[in-house]
Amino acid sequence: MKSSQSLCRVLLATVTSVMVISGAHAADALKMELTANKMVKTKEGKVSYLPVRTAPAGSVIQYKATYTNTTNQNINDLAVTLPIPANMTFTGDAYPTSAQASTDGKNYADMPLMRKVNGKLVKVPLSEYKALRWNIKWLPANKSADVSLNTVVD
Incomplete structure (x- = not known):
């Protein structure tokens, strides 16, 4: 079992280091809060997310980052990145759905990512x-x- 606090701390440090903001004042103007929650299905089949203490294999964990502009000025063209921890596999669910993905943390493209295998495009x-x-x-x-x-x- 993995500690969600440890997973959250590692992800938080990475997220903070890869955040890109336009404008010199923006770095001090943006506050980020990261949470990790376990997906739970109710008896009625509805999905809810609950704070997670441990994350056994097979658990679905949602990482949610809330970015708050703490100034009286708008921030334009903000790019934010969330890495996928090494012991986790992305499910394909992201919000907003406009997210781009990367297999190397440097090059991003619209999802689903595609590549050529034997002359054919595959996901x-x-x-x-x-x-x-x-x-x-x-x-x-x-x-x-x-x-x-x-x-x-995983």
Whole structure:
């Protein structure tokens, strides 16, 4: 079993280091909060997310980052990236769905990622996805934006 706090700390450090913001003042103006929650299905078949303490193999964990503009000025062209931890596999579920994916953490493209195999285009397996990136065109003053991705514990 993995500790969600440890997983969250590693992911938080990585997210903070790869965040790209336009404008010199923006780095001090943006607050980010990261949460890790386990997906649970109710008896009625509805899905809810609960804070996770441990994450046994097969658990679906949602990483959600909330970015808050703490200033009285808008932030434009904000790119935020969430890496997929090494012991997790991306499920294909991301919010907003406009996320781009990467297999190397450097080059991003629209999902599903594709590659040529024997002259044919095929989908890249989700297990090879290493990070997702969202482009937030406009984050109004004193407002927040959420991004999230779902993973399965390997």
